[in-house]
Structure formats: structure tokens, C-alpha cells
Amino acid sequence: MMQDNKINSYQFIVLVILFTIGTAILTVPSVLAVGTKQDAWITAIVGTGIGLLVIWLYTTIAFWFPNLTYIQINEKLFGKWIGKTVSIIFVFMSFLWTSSLLFQSGTFLNIHMMPNTPMIVLNILMAGIVVMGVRLGLETIARSAEILIIVFFIQFIVLVIFVAPEIKFENIQPLFEVGTKKIVQSSIFFVGTSVFNAVILLMIFPAFINKVKQAKKSFLIGNLIGGIVIIMIVFLCVSVLGADRTARSIYPSYELAKKINVGDFVQRIEALMASLWIISLFFKTALYFYASVLGIAQILNLKDFRPLTIPLGMITVVLSVIIHPNVIEQIQWDGTTGLSFSIFVGLFPPLLLLVVYAIRKKQLKKEA
Amino acid sequence: MLKSIGILLFAAIIVWIEVPPLLKKGYKKELIVFSILLAIGVGLGIALGFGKNIPNPLDLLTFVFKPINDFINFLTT
Numbered sequence: 001m002m003q004d005n006k007i008n009s010y011q012f013i014v015l016v017i018l019f020t021i022g023t024a025i026l027t028v029p030s031v032l033a034v035g036t037k038q039d040a041w042i043t044a045i046v047g048t049g050i051g052l053l054v055i056w057l058y059t060t061i062a063f064w065f066p067n068l069t070y071i072q073i074n075e076k077l078f079g080k081w082i083g084k085t086v087s088i089i090f091v092f093m094s095f096l097w098t099s100s101l102l103f104q105s106g107t108f109l110n111i112h113m114m115p116n117t118p119m120i121v122l123n124i125l126m127a128g129i130v131v132m133g134v135r136l137g138l139e140t141i142a143r144s145a146e147i148l149i150i151v152f153f154i155q156f157i158v159l160v161i162f163v164a165p166e167i168k169f170e171n172i173q174p175l176f177e178v179g180t181k182k183i184v185q186s187s188i189f190f191v192g193t194s195v196f197n198a199v200i201l202l203m204i205f206p207a208f209i210n211k212v213k214q215a216k217k218s219f220l221i222g223n224l225i226g227g228i229v230i231i232m233i234v235f236l237c238v239s240v241l242g243a244d245r246t247a248r249s250i251y252p253s254y255e256l257a258k259k260i261n262v263g264d265f266v267q268r269i270e271a272l273m274a275s276l277w278i279i280s281l282f283f284k285t286a287l288y289f290y291a292s293v294l295g296i297a298q299i300l301n302l303k304d305f306r307p308l309t310i311p312l313g314m315i316t317v318v319l320s321v322i323i324h325p326n327v328i329e330q331i332q333w334d335g336t337t338g339l340s341f342s343i344f345v346g347l348f349p350p351l352l353l354l355v356v357y358a359i360r361k362k363q364l365k366k367e368a
Numbered sequence: 369m370l371k372s373i374g375i376l377l378f379a380a381i382i383v384w385i386e387v388p389p390l391l392k393k394g395y396k397k398e399l400i401v402f403s404i405l406l407a408i409g410v411g412l413g414i415a416l417g418f419g420k421n422i423p424n425p426l427d428l429l430t431f432v433f434k435p436i437n438d439f440i441n442f443l444t445t
Contacts, residue, residue: 096425185443300401307386307395307402314378314409322422337429340436 006210011142013222014149015287019201020226022284023104024194026251026277028230029237031335033246035186038172040243041235043183047190048227054195054347055223059216061353062205066212070202071298074349076364077356084299086349091295093345094200095316098288100330100338102126102320105281107327112254112274123320126285131313133286134293135306138208141286148279155276160232162260167239192339194230196346198223200291250327253277289316371417379410 007015032040065073070090075083105126106119114122133141205219206212237252240259246252254277257270293312297305324330357364383406390399415422 096429188440296401300397302398302401303395304398307390307398308405310382310386311402311405311409314413315405318409318412318416318422319425321416322424323426333426333430336437336440337426337433340433340440341429344433344436 005137005139006208007139007142007204008210009214009218011146012205012209012215013218013225014145015142015204015283016198016201016219016222017226017229018145018149018152018280018283019198019287020194020223021229021280022194023101023281024190024226024230025233025253025280026104026108027331027334028190028193029234029246029252030249031189031331032186032234033238033243033252035189036178036183037243037247038174038238039176039178039183040186040238040246041172041231042176043186044190044227044231044234046183047187047195048224048231050187050191051195051223051227052220054191055198055220057350057354058199058202059205059219061350061357062202063212063216064357066206069204069207069294069298070199071295072207073202073353077353077360087295087299090199090345090349091292091299093341094288094295095292095312096319096323097197098130098285098292099316099319099323100334101281101285101288102130102316103324103330105278105285106320107330108251108274108277108281111327112251113271120317120321123317126282127313127317127320129282130286130289131309134290135309138204138290141283141290145283148283152276152279155273156229159257159260159273159276160236162262162266163236163240163256166259166261167236168242169239171239171242172235189335189339190230192342193334194226195223196342199346199350200288203291203294204287250331289313372414375410375413375417379406382406 028044029040032043036043061073062070065076068076071083071087074086074090077083078086102123106123109122110117110119133144201219206215209215233253233256237246237256241249241252241255245255249255254270254274257273258268260269260273261267289309289312293305293308296302296308296312302308324333386402387399390402412422
């Protein structure tokens with residue numbers, strides 16, 4: 001029932017790219033610029049490097065049991081009760097992040113596009129399409145991602161080309177002013193937002209992929225491409241706006257789009273560029289929501305997860321309104337507790353799995 | 369008042385769409401989980417509609433993760 005839809009490795013790359021870019025494209029530049037000023041783009045490179053190591057860990061875990069999702073792996077290795085506890089924390093995280101992302105898309109639209117519309121309406125609209133996508137299944141999400149990634153990259157290239165003349169190299173000088181230690185420390189935030197959360201992709205990888213052997217590479221390649229996009233955005237932000245302005249604005253990449261000016265004629269096309277963020281936000285939210293719904297269904301051994309989508313969607317919308325009182329609190333929370341929570345869920349259980357697998361390897365082989 | 373009626377109507381529509389196929393296939397467990405989640409959703413929605421304070425799950429997390437936060441702060445400064 002649940003295994004009926006499978007995606008191919010190209011579709012998986014696309015999903016990983018959009019997941020990695022997700023919210024990072026909006027919020028990461030300013031956070032990195034606060035920590036490491038004009039060297040923020042170097043921090044992003046370091047972060048992507050660390051991220052690839054973490055992804056490699058995830059793929060290793062996933063390949064022990066090519067037909068099971070993360071929750072089933074947990075249950076198999078940790079036993080019934082501990083496994084379920086770990087899974088419940090995991091589902092709780094992905095569910096919280098769904099509402100947090102809804103909050104972020106809601107505030108983004110509310111601040112920049114529709115200031116007079118109540119935020120809950122925008123959240124309901126976003127949640128509506130997310131629920132619809134998840135009900136239709138992973139294959140539908142993957143296929144729409146395949147189409148929208150083209151739109152995404154065309155817009156991204158347009159943004160890069162049109163903004164490129166504004167680059168001032170004085171803005172990124174002097175290089176390495178903050179020192180290596182600080183750069184590595186700040187990159188933790190980058191890894192926290194876009195890589196440790198990728199543990200939820202273990203819900204679709206490799207259980208729902210039809211050619212598993214090629215898929216290992218696609219996880220790494222997708223993460224690398226996503227990382228490169230973010231590095232470019234951070235570099236453009238710092239070199240065009242300057243480290244100071246990047247650090248002060250909430251959505252620096254949106255400020256970047258406002259800078260576009262081609263021959264005093266093509267100006268203020270940031271509203272078009274906003275679809276870039278909406279696309280990546282939508283897919284990240286949809287994947288989180290898919291992971292939480294499928295997770296709950298598998299923890300409780302249900303045969304079908306579709307009936308749960310609409311009630312959970314309702315809860316998510318309510319949570320998204322109460323979860324953060326304002327944007328400042330959200331950014332502050334993301335940098336402290338949110339980061340610790342991501343690391344706690346995304347790093348420790350996989351490392352524990354590694355240890356437990358090493359101990360129980362022989363026993364598991366006998367059973368199989 | 370109007371908001372809660374709207375939420376109840378919405379819930380009724382969901383039940384009308386979702387429940388018959390579940391009954392037909394005889395998925396008992398799914399039906400139970402669905403009803404519990406729907407009840408939570410409707411309850412939270414109505415509470416929000418009346419402007420009641422809903423406890424924020426993030427406060428609990430902040431409380432639990434405070435030592436780890438302090439540790440990370442200690443490492444990064």
C-alpha cells in the first residue's frame with residue numbers, strides 16, 4: 001500500500017537540491033554575515049564540506065537496509081520500544097519544522113507582498129497545497145519538482161547575471177579577517193539548518209527509489225548542488241550589499257533582487273524573484289510534512305497514511321500561528337534551541353545506529 | 369462564534385470525505401487515529417478562534433535544551 005510509488009534517482013536529486021536550498025536561501029546569508037562578516041561565503045563553503053560528510057553517514061546507514069525507511073531501521077536495530085521513542089522524537093521534529101516553515105513563508109509573504117492579509121490565511125493557502133501534494137503521493141511531488149526546478153534555475157541564473165555587475169570586491173576584502181576558528185564555528189549553523197535536517201530524507205531514501213545503486217551518488221550530488229547555490233547567494237549578498245547590510249536585513253537575498261537594474265529599465269523585479277523562494281519553501285515544507293505523516297503511520301503500523309493528512313494539516317496551521325510570536329524571536333530561536341534540536345535529532349541517533357549495527361551485525365545476518 | 373462554526377463545518381466535510389472509504393475497507397486503527405487527530409485539530413482551532421492561549425511546544429524544548437545551548441555557546445565564544 002505504501003510502497004506503490006517509487007521515484008527515480010534524477011527526481012531524487014531534484015528533491016535533495018530543493019530541500020537543501022529550502023529556507024537556507026532566505027535566512028542563512030544574514031546569520032553567516034553576523035558571525036563572520038565579509039568571510040561569510042568562506043563559511044558557507046566550509047559548511048557544505050562538513051555537510052557532505054554528514055550526508056555520507058546517512059547514505060551509509062540507509063544502505064544497510066535498502067527496503068526500509070528510517071523509522072523501520074530504528075525499530076529493527078534499537079528494538080521495539082527504544083526504536084519507537086527515537087522515531088517519535090524524529091516525527092515530532094519534522095512536524096515542528098513543518099509549522100515553523102509555514103510560519104516563515106507566511107511572514108515572508110506578509111512582510112513583502114500582502115501586508116494587510118492576516119497571516120493565518122496565507123498559512124492556510126500554503127498548508128492547503130502541501131496537504132494536497134502529500135495526499136497525492138511522493139511521485140506527484142517529485143514530478144512537480146522536476147518541472148519547477150527548471151523555473152527555479154532559470155530565475156536563479158537571471159538573478160546572478162543581472163546582479164553580477166553590482167559586485168564590489170572591496171566588500172569582501174580583507175579576506176580571512178575573522179580567522180579559521182570562528183569560520184568553522186559559524187558554519188555549524190549552516191550545517192544545522194540545511195544538512196542535519198536532511199535526516200528526514202531517509203524516510204524516502206532508499207525505500208522509495210527504484211534504482212538504489214545509483215541513488216547513493218544522487219544524494220551527495222544533490223546536496224553539493226544545493227550547497228553551491230547557497231554559496232553563490234551568500235557571496236552575492238556579501239559582495240553586493242556589504243557584510244553590514246546583509247547582517248542587518250532579515251531576508252538579504254530579497255534585498256539583493258531589489259538591486260537588479262538593467263539599463264534603468266528592468267527594475268524592481270523582486271516580486272518575480274520571490275517565486276524562487278516560494279518554490280523551494282514549498283518543497284521543503286512538503287517533504288517535512290510527508291516525513292511526519294508517513295512517520296506517524298509507520299510508528300502506529302497503519303496501512304494507509306492518507307487519512308491522516310488533513311487533520312494533521314489543521315494542527316500544523318494552528319501551530320504555525322502560535323509557534324513564534326514574531327520574526328526576531330524566530331531567528332533567535334532557530335540559532336539556539338532549534339540548532340541544538342536539529343543536531344540532537346540529526347546526529348546522535350544515526351551515530352548510535354552505527355554503534356548498534358556494529359555490535360548486532362552478526363545476529364542480524366543470521367535472522368536475514 | 370462564527371469561526372468555530374466554520375471549523376466544525378470544515379471538520380464535518382472532512383469526515384464526510386474520509387470516513388466512508390475507511391469503513392468500507394474496514395481500517396479500524398486508521399479510523400481511530402484519524403478521529404483523535406481530527407479532535408485535536410478541531411479543539412486547537414476553536415481555542416485559537418476564541419483567542420485562548422495555547423501552550424507553545426517550543427517553550428518545552430527551550431527548557432529541555434537549555435544545558436545543550438549553554439554548552440554550544442560555551443564552545444562558540
